[in-house]
Amino acid sequence: MEKVKYINNLKDLDIEIAKADNKAKISDDQLRQALSEFCYVVDYPLPKDPYSQEYYEAQMQLYLNISGRNKYTIANEHSPFDFEAIKNNPFPYFTKSSNTVGEQLIAQGFLIKTMNLAADSKVVEFGPGWGNTTLHLAQMGYKVTAVDCEESFLNLIRYRTQNLPNQVETLYQDMLDFTSNVKYDAAVFFECFHHCANHLQLLRNLHNIITDEGLIAFAAEPISDFPYPWGLRLDGMSVWSIRKFGWLELGFEPSYFLRTLLMLGWTPKRYRSDISPLANVIIASKSQMYYEPSEITLPPDECRTWATKETDPNLKLRFTHTKSVMTCAQNIDAKFIEFCISNYAPFDIDANINTGDSAQSIRVKKSSEKGLYKISIQKWSGKFTISSKVWKPAQVFHNGDNRELGLGIHYVRFVS
Structure with missing residues (x-):
């Protein structure tokens, strides 16, 4: 097992990112291996109350410091790609990695099995990205609404689902701005919730989006051992994404995340399998005072x-x-x-x-x-x-x- 290198300044971070990018020219597996060999460390005091505005501002300042941006907006989540080149071979398949493809398929299958939704359920998926989960759900006959802040991803989803009997509704929108007159049976976040700039507000909003018997599924989200209640993840993959692309990469300590769900009127239950670290789903339902x-x-x-x-x-x-x-x-x-x-x-x-x-x-x-x-x-x-x-x-x-x-x-x- 390789010893992890600890980086504490942006100059050395840029050097490690450049090394990782060179590995990416060899293969996606080589890139991921390089990113797993270092992490960023900061001596950064945080306010004690993770629900306070001061705590939020401290985390966003850390994001600005690492990303080099002067502010965070949803536009920072822009993910450019060559549509024609990958429309028939999207992630994870273009990685040509048995491990990456296998992990993704296991995670998606585990999510679908865990949700166990009734036939013809209405599902809203936030941040569907490449549309893999969207495609699975739509092929099962669910009525799916896909909400993403990246138009290119929505174009890809339209292309991939265009011949399905049930047409997927696609909305170009920040998940925080989403409202609906229709109540959904499930809201799905697959490797997406951690990009939300205001997770507390989103959890409040979902009460108006989900039916009383419905659920939220948080799948393959970074909810694990963490040095603080919530905030920027500082592993190699995360700081590479923050520094290079400007993406917001948050993580959550389990006690904080589960307690927050309970505080905001949701009842959580976690499901995991040791077959893959991505086979990790939290299902939250409305507490309804019981x-x-x-x-x-x-x-x-x-x-x-x-x-x-x-x-x-x-x-x-x-x-x-x-x-x-x-x-x-x-x-x-x-x-x-x-x-x-x-x-x-x-x-x-x-x-x-x-x-x-x-x-x-x-x-x-x-x-x-x-x-x-x-x-x-x-x-x-x-x-x-x-x-x-x-x-x-x-x-x-x-x-x-x-x-x-x-x-x-x-x-x-x-x-x-």
């Missing part, structure tokens, strides 16, 4: 406050630990929060539930039967905390289950 902790991929830092999940997928509950935390939608107009709880311990459990400025103690009798506990809300904080003593099934039932468990939470519902 949460089943067992069916949600919690932010990792919050997940660690709960007991280990059940291995039986048919057991729809999640056990708390000593102090379990869960983020919910911030803007909830409700007077009460209702918990459906079971206590599998051989004794009663006293618990304290905090929902902001209000806290309430409850006693849950020993019983696997479900019980409902309604807690009043005062100045909702956007999350709840459940604290209690824990017990070990292995010590009580001698069943080898050494987990420390609190209460079993079946669902949480907000009540007006």
